[in-house]
Amino acid sequence: MDYPLTKATRHTLPNGLTLILDPDPSAPVISVQAWVATGSIHEDKMLGTGLSHFLEHMVFKGTRDFSSDELAQAVQAGGGHWNAYTTFDRTVYYIDGPSHSLETFLKCLTGLVFFPTLPEADFGNEQDVIRREIDMGLDDPDNASIRLLLSTAFTVDARRHPVIGHRHLFDEISHADLVSYHRSRYTPDHTHIVISGDFDAAEARALVIAMTADCKIVSGPEPHIQRDPRQIGPRENTATFDIPTSRLCLSWKTPALDHPDTPAYDILAAILGRGRSSRLYTALRDRRELALEISAWTWNGPDEEGLFAISAEAEPEKRGELKAAILAELADLPASPLDEEIAKAKRQIAISQFRTLTSASGRASDLASNWHEARDLNYTRAYLAEINAVTAADIRRVSQLLTERRLTFTSLDPENFAHTAAVEEKTTTVEPVTTHTLSNGLRIALLPDHRVPLIHLQAAVGAGLLSETPVSNGLNQLLASTLTKGTLSRSAADIALSLETLGASIGASTGNNALLVSASGLAADLVSIIDIFADVIINPSFPSDAIEREKTSQLASLKEAQTDPLHTCFHQVRKTHFAGTGYGLDPLGSLQTLPEISRLDLSAHHALHFNASNTTLAISGDFNSTELIELLETHFSTLPEGEKWAPPASKVNPGKSAETTLPKKQAVLAIAYPGADVSSDDKHALAFINEYASDMAGPLFGRIREELGLAYRVGATQFLGYDQGLFTFYMATSPEQIGLATEELQKEIGKIASQGIPDEAFERVRSTVLSGAAIQQQSSSSNARHAALDLLFGNPADSYLLLPEIYQNLRVETVRETARRIFAVPPTVSTVLGEKA
Incomplete structure (x- = not known):
C-alpha cells in the first residue's frame, strides 16, 4: 500500500521564506507551524548554554503586535492550543485550533518568530523559570539516561550537550546574546511555515506575505557545527541515580539519513525490539526474564551520523548477563530466517506513518519534517518505498556492522549498585453514531469513519480503583498488564506475532473508573483483529510466569514513582482526601499488597467484572455496520450476561x-x-x-x-x-x-x-x-x-x-x-x- 502523494504546495516568498500549504476541508480545524532551522547545535561559541531554548521561552514575552498577556489571550480567544519546542537542529512553534482563527494564529506565530520584543525586564524572571526546568530534568531518570548516552556516544559532536544547556553555562547568557542570536538565526531563509487543515490557500498565502513583508534575509556566515571523527573503538560509561533498576543502552553510530543502509537499520530495529513479538522482547524478557523492558530504535538526520540503539531496563544483578545476551542475539541474527519478520516490520512502519494523516497537526508535522530534513514534501512516500525495497541480505549486512568494536554502552544504575566491569481523494460523509445491544446484553457503539483505512476497537469494563481495597491494591493494573499475555487457545507470543504481522496492536490499561482494552489496525484485517480482541477479553489464561514478570515490572515502576515528587504529591493528596481507600489508592499498588496478588485473585476479579452487563464496546473506523454487528455477535456470544458491578461509595475526609x-x-x-x-x-x-x-x-x-x-x-x-x-x-x-x-x-x-x-x-x-x-x-x-x-x-x-x-x-x-x-x-x-x- 503506497503512501499517498501529498497535495500540498510549496511557495518561496520574495524574502526567502518557504510557505507550505495543505488545504483539507475534512474537519473545521487547522494546524499552523513555524519551523526555524536553528537549535542547540547552532549556538557556535555559546555551545552548551541552552541559548536556543532560552530564546524559545523569551519570544512569548511579547511581539510588535501583542504584549505577553495579549498574545496568550488572542490565541485563547481564537480557540488555539499552542506550544513550542527546541531540539538540536530546529525550533518549532505551532498552534492548532478552529479554521476561522487562521489570521489570528498566523499573526501570533509570525510575531513570535520574526518580531518578538524580547523585553529585558522579563529576562531575569524567565532565567529563573528555566533554572527550575533544568533542576526538574536533573531529577528525571529518563533525562539522566539519555544525557549519559549522548555524552558518551559523542565526544566532539555538538549533540553531546543537552538542548536545555548546562546550568553553569546557562547562567552566563546575557540579554544582548539573546537579541543577537535571534537577529542572526530567526530569518525568513532559515524558516518554513506549514498550514494544514480547512483554509483557503490563496488567502493564507496573501496573509503570510503581508505579515512577513518587513522580514529580510540576513547575510552572514553559518555557525561552525562540531562533528565527531569516526568511532574506531568501544565506549562505555556508567552513572548512578535514585532508581530501583538499571537502565542500559547499547548503541552504534549509523550513517546519515540519505545513506542507502538507513532503511535497513530501521527495519532491523523493528525486528529486534518493536513490539511484544520482537526478537529481543520474546527471547530476553519473556523466555529468559533478563529484561523488565526492552526495545530497539534508530535516530538519524541529514548530513550527520545517527544512532542505532537497544534500550533495556533490568534488575541490577542481571545487567551484565543481559548485555551479553543482547550481543549474542545480534551475532545469531544473520544465520536465521528473516523474511516473515521483515514483512511484519515493513507493515508496522507503514501503518505508523498512515496514522499521521488522520489529523491536521500530524499532516503539518509530516510535511514540515520532510522539508526540514530532505527538501522534499513527499519524502515520507519515497522513504517508505525504500523501506519496502529492503531485503534479507540488507538486514544481514547491516547487522554484521554492529560489532563490539564500535559499541557504545551506557548504564544508569541504582545508587547502591556496585559497578563491574498520491492516491485519489475519497469523498467521505459523516455517519451518525449508532448503538446496538447483542443477544447477551452487551452494549455496543459504532462510529463509522472512512477517511483512512484503519479500525479501532475499545472495550470499557466497570472496575477501577473503587473495585480495589487497601488489601488488593494494584490488582487492576496487574490484571491489565497480564490480560494480553495469553488465552486458553493462544500464547502471548501467538497474540503478539499474529497482530504485529498485520501491523496491528492490542493493549489494556486501567483508570479511576474502568478497565480499558483496545485494539487497532488496518480495516482489511478486521476479522482477524476482532477474533483476537474477543479472545483476550473473554478467555485470558493469566499465565503464572507472565504474572511474575509483570509484577516485577510493576514493582519497579512503583518504586520509581515513589521517588518522583509530582507523583508522590498527587498520590498523597488523593490518599489524604479519600482516607486511603478507593480513589485514594495508588493505581500501581503498594510494596506490601502487590507481591501478595495471586493468579486466583486475577481470575476472580476478571470473572466478577468482565461480563456483558458490566462491559461496553465502541468501534470506530472504516467498516460496514451490518457486517460488523454480525461479527461482534459471533465473537462475543460466549461472554456471560452477568450483573453490572455497583461501585461502593467513596470515603472522603477533606480539609486535611x-x-x-x-x-x-x-x-x-x-x-x-x-x-x-x-x-x-x-x-x-x-x-x-x-x-x-x-x-x-x-x-x-x-x-x-x-x-x-x-x-x-x-x-x-x-x-x-x-x-x-x-x-x-x-x-x-x-x-x-x-x-x-x-x-x-x-x-x-x-x-x-x-x-x-x-x-x-x-x-x-x-x-x-x-x-x-x-x-x-x-x-x-x-x-x-x-x-x-x-x-x-x-x-x-x-x-x-x-x-x-x-x-x-x-x-x-x-x-x-x-x-x-x-x-x-x-x-x-x-x-x-x-x-x-
Whole structure:
C-alpha cells in the first residue's frame, strides 16, 4: 500500500521564506507551524548554554503586535492550543485550533518568530523559570539516561550537550546574546511555515506575505557545527541515580539519513525490539526474564551520523548477563530466517506513518519534517518505498556492522549498585453514531469513519480503583498488564506475532473508573483483529510466569514513582482526601499488597467484572455496520450476561494536610477540592475552570510563573468519579521558594473561588475549550474511548459530539456559581518538600 502523494504546495516568498500549504476541508480545524532551522547545535561559541531554548521561552514575552498577556489571550480567544519546542537542529512553534482563527494564529506565530520584543525586564524572571526546568530534568531518570548516552556516544559532536544547556553555562547568557542570536538565526531563509487543515490557500498565502513583508534575509556566515571523527573503538560509561533498576543502552553510530543502509537499520530495529513479538522482547524478557523492558530504535538526520540503539531496563544483578545476551542475539541474527519478520516490520512502519494523516497537526508535522530534513514534501512516500525495497541480505549486512568494536554502552544504575566491569481523494460523509445491544446484553457503539483505512476497537469494563481495597491494591493494573499475555487457545507470543504481522496492536490499561482494552489496525484485517480482541477479553489464561514478570515490572515502576515528587504529591493528596481507600489508592499498588496478588485473585476479579452487563464496546473506523454487528455477535456470544458491578461509595475526609520530603531539587504542592461525578453537569463548568487555570493566558501561569518566576510548572487537573471526583491545583517550584509560592497560589485560587472566570477572559476560555474538543474529535481512537465510557456510565454514546453545543451554551454565571460552591469547602493540601526546604 503506497503512501499517498501529498497535495500540498510549496511557495518561496520574495524574502526567502518557504510557505507550505495543505488545504483539507475534512474537519473545521487547522494546524499552523513555524519551523526555524536553528537549535542547540547552532549556538557556535555559546555551545552548551541552552541559548536556543532560552530564546524559545523569551519570544512569548511579547511581539510588535501583542504584549505577553495579549498574545496568550488572542490565541485563547481564537480557540488555539499552542506550544513550542527546541531540539538540536530546529525550533518549532505551532498552534492548532478552529479554521476561522487562521489570521489570528498566523499573526501570533509570525510575531513570535520574526518580531518578538524580547523585553529585558522579563529576562531575569524567565532565567529563573528555566533554572527550575533544568533542576526538574536533573531529577528525571529518563533525562539522566539519555544525557549519559549522548555524552558518551559523542565526544566532539555538538549533540553531546543537552538542548536545555548546562546550568553553569546557562547562567552566563546575557540579554544582548539573546537579541543577537535571534537577529542572526530567526530569518525568513532559515524558516518554513506549514498550514494544514480547512483554509483557503490563496488567502493564507496573501496573509503570510503581508505579515512577513518587513522580514529580510540576513547575510552572514553559518555557525561552525562540531562533528565527531569516526568511532574506531568501544565506549562505555556508567552513572548512578535514585532508581530501583538499571537502565542500559547499547548503541552504534549509523550513517546519515540519505545513506542507502538507513532503511535497513530501521527495519532491523523493528525486528529486534518493536513490539511484544520482537526478537529481543520474546527471547530476553519473556523466555529468559533478563529484561523488565526492552526495545530497539534508530535516530538519524541529514548530513550527520545517527544512532542505532537497544534500550533495556533490568534488575541490577542481571545487567551484565543481559548485555551479553543482547550481543549474542545480534551475532545469531544473520544465520536465521528473516523474511516473515521483515514483512511484519515493513507493515508496522507503514501503518505508523498512515496514522499521521488522520489529523491536521500530524499532516503539518509530516510535511514540515520532510522539508526540514530532505527538501522534499513527499519524502515520507519515497522513504517508505525504500523501506519496502529492503531485503534479507540488507538486514544481514547491516547487522554484521554492529560489532563490539564500535559499541557504545551506557548504564544508569541504582545508587547502591556496585559497578563491574498520491492516491485519489475519497469523498467521505459523516455517519451518525449508532448503538446496538447483542443477544447477551452487551452494549455496543459504532462510529463509522472512512477517511483512512484503519479500525479501532475499545472495550470499557466497570472496575477501577473503587473495585480495589487497601488489601488488593494494584490488582487492576496487574490484571491489565497480564490480560494480553495469553488465552486458553493462544500464547502471548501467538497474540503478539499474529497482530504485529498485520501491523496491528492490542493493549489494556486501567483508570479511576474502568478497565480499558483496545485494539487497532488496518480495516482489511478486521476479522482477524476482532477474533483476537474477543479472545483476550473473554478467555485470558493469566499465565503464572507472565504474572511474575509483570509484577516485577510493576514493582519497579512503583518504586520509581515513589521517588518522583509530582507523583508522590498527587498520590498523597488523593490518599489524604479519600482516607486511603478507593480513589485514594495508588493505581500501581503498594510494596506490601502487590507481591501478595495471586493468579486466583486475577481470575476472580476478571470473572466478577468482565461480563456483558458490566462491559461496553465502541468501534470506530472504516467498516460496514451490518457486517460488523454480525461479527461482534459471533465473537462475543460466549461472554456471560452477568450483573453490572455497583461501585461502593467513596470515603472522603477533606480539609486535611499532608507533607513529606524527598531528596530532590524541587518542591511540589497540590491543593484539592471535591470534584464532579461522571454524570454531573458540574463537569462542564469545571472543564472551563481547568482550562482557565492551566492555560498560558490564565492567572496561575501569568502571576506565579511569568510575573514572579516562582514555578516552572503550575496549573490544574481534575478527574471525574462514580460519585465524587477531585479538582486539584498544583505547582512545582524550588524548595527555598515553597512558602511564597504557596501563598501566591492560594491567593489565585481565592480569586477563582469568589469571582469564577472574569467576563473579559470567559470567551477566550470558551474558544480554547471548544477547539480542544474539535481537535480531540479528529482521533477515532479518542472518540471510541469516549463512546465506550459514556455507554458504561449510562450516558448516550454520542455525548462527546454534544460537547461543542454544551460548551457554546455555558454561561459565565453558571461557571461562577460552580466555582463558589466547589471551592467553598476547606481543601486537602499535599506538599512534597525538596532537599533545600
